[in-house]
Amino acid sequence: MEPTAATAPLTPDRRRQRVFDFLDAHGIRYTWYEHPEAPTCEIALRYCRGDGAKHCKNLFFRNHKGDRHYLVCFDAEQRLAIRDLEQRLHQGKLSFASEQRMERWLGLRPGSVSAFGLINDTANHVHLFLDSRMREWPRYAFHPNDNRATVLLEHDEFMRYLAAAGNGYEFLELY
Template sequence: MPKTREELFECLDSLGISHPTKEHAPVFTVAESVSLRDEIAGGHTKNLFLKDKKGAYFLVTLEENAEVNLKTIHTLIGASGRVSFGKPEALMEKLGVAPGSVTIFCAINDPQHEVTIVIDAPLLDHDVVNAHPLRNDATTSIGREDLLRFLSHTGHEPLILKVST
């Protein structure tokens, strides 16, 4: 059973990680979330759930306006051949969320470490990173170092690479 937002917050609390969260109407795209920028400081994220030809999965987290060349990203992230977007059923199975709610916090729902977490290096230029807390009706702010500590706690050592163009 996927973790709930409350269980995510309990995990962050147990690690001593501050996680202010702003409730808002559900947002499904970066364009829909632009109105929140004045209310929530820090780097805002977008996430790509990708699958390679051999069935390996990747969660790529970038700054919201970053662009990625999907025809060449596989050479950077260690994928076997070109990647495509993972299907919604696989997203739910592997990371416990529906499309529109994909977030780096989904690492908590991957105890088998079946998904490689990739962070676009420029995102970590921000002291604070903002992401959905497993649902797209809120935004949680977390310190850059705390995010990395959270990922380590989940058993995910992210690939930190410049994947944006």
């Protein structure tokens, strides 16, 4: 049997706490705040606190064969066309991964996808593509795998998080 992200679905509170526990265990500095449920970036942006962070959109894809999975992270105020993304990623035909695949590899449900889902990918199967502009952003904002809260972290702290998570990642010009 292949490794999976989680054997049973976790509650949103428990998913959030797992993110905080991981960040704390690795000495990664962050702040966070709660807000009403925000299952889309458009809704989440309504709750921004003028915190100076760039809020990130995260999309989960699979390749045509279904044997490779990708998390794509970029500015929440931007849009991506899948066909354009296919050209930029050079991974063949892409489609959105199913809810079952999202649960299996990231331990997440739709509406709460974030780069923090990588902590649940114990096999480090999911490859992360980050928009190259993210290198210029001083601060990021993500859901902590629960769309009722936002975590803020500085660029260097996010890079430390990626190293601790262990998944492959790369910066690419996405739009």
